[in-house]
Amino acid sequence: MIDMDLVRTLHQAVGDRIQLEQNRRRSNGTSPLAGEAERQFARAAIGDMVRAHNEARLSRGEQVMDREVDAEISDAIFARIFGAGRLQRLLDDDEIENIDINGCDEVWVTRTDGKFRMEEPIAESDEELIELVQTLGSYAGLSSRPFDSANPTLDLKLPDGSRLAATMSVTARPQVSVRRHRFKKVEFSDLIGNGTLSAEVAEFLTAVVKARFNVVIAGSMNAGKTTLLRALAAEIGPEERLITVENALELGLKADVERHPNCVELETRSANPEGHGEIALPELLRRTLRMNASRVIVGEVLGPEIVVMLNAMTQGNDGSLSTIHSRSARDVFGRISTYAQQAHSLSRDVVHEMIAGAIDFVVYVSQDRVTGRRTVQTILEVNGYDAQVGVAASEIFAPDHEGHAVRVPDIAIARSAQLMAVGWQPRTGSTETRWSA
Incomplete structure (x- = not known):
């Protein structure tokens, strides 16, 4: 050593x-x-x-x-x-997907095949581990992010695009989790190749983006929501002005200058030691309304910003994209309603009306806990609001026996005319799709 x-x-x-x-x-x-x-x-x-x-x-x-x-x-x-100190050797390993550090000498990694194992320590002591995170926080993102007893949590993007979340003081030992993003620039062809979705689903989602419909990508933690969001964004033309809003810069769309030459990244800012200077996600979302955005892309919706996002989707930013944690496609409506009610004391009916007026499609992506494979399972089309049932939505793509989204033949797509106008051609015949093992 x-x-x-x-x-x-x-x-x-x-x-x-x-x-x-x-x-x-x-x-x-x-x-x-x-x-x-x-x-x-x-x-x-x-x-x-x-x-x-x-x-x-x-x-x-x-x-x-x-x-x-x-x-x-x-x-x-x-x-x-x-780089990231002694953590860098793990970040340089393309076969590592997630890194979880429970104190300096307990380092666990999850590999792309779903297997996990313990690695060598990345620091000599917990104090050195904290110092490493503090150093990373000083140079990541748009502004320095403190990590100390007064600021015991930290979220940031590492130079390679990985997302780091750290916690101290509220745990017995400092905790650090790193989520790798293996696909920094991803297209639908990549996701077809690895079995995430079929060519039919890719064609449909391409049309959804080109027709400027608002999309929410849902899924559990580590299901591949951000990767799918990048693939959707790749279908946006270079003539459009994109504004991305994130708690910690992660999407990295601005780095793809050829595809997104006019892109502005907004990142939340923590308060200073005196408790001043914080800029939260809702405030950044409100700012986008004055920034001539063609589309607003929200990296992840986690709470009170949901109402501002829904308003933004209905105030000229058609074609907006966002992600949200959810256990199923239909659970998205309940999750949004809960966020809105907790933060703004809005009634369920009011929130559901807002959802129906703002969101056009919900795409649900899932990860198999055994194999680690990620798949698009469900696509819902939001059809409106009903006082009895709340948000009305039809399942136009549903999971087959292997969990892959396939077109439901007897469910009509209300927005098919707009989709066909941008080049989408519904496939006829069998909806079964051949998937490689």
């Missing part, structure tokens, strides 16, 4: 050198270091610092570090500056 105290000391020294170089460039009117140039400068500075440390040891008559230890320390310093 390498000396982490030494890593911290050299990390600070390298950081100081990078900052001095940036200041020098600013004072000379030259461009600051960025991207690969900054990384190369950091590599050179790290090498200088490690050599200087070895020379100091030699001058004191101590044994110098061997090349293998030098390399490990250099990589650790670089990871602390540009």
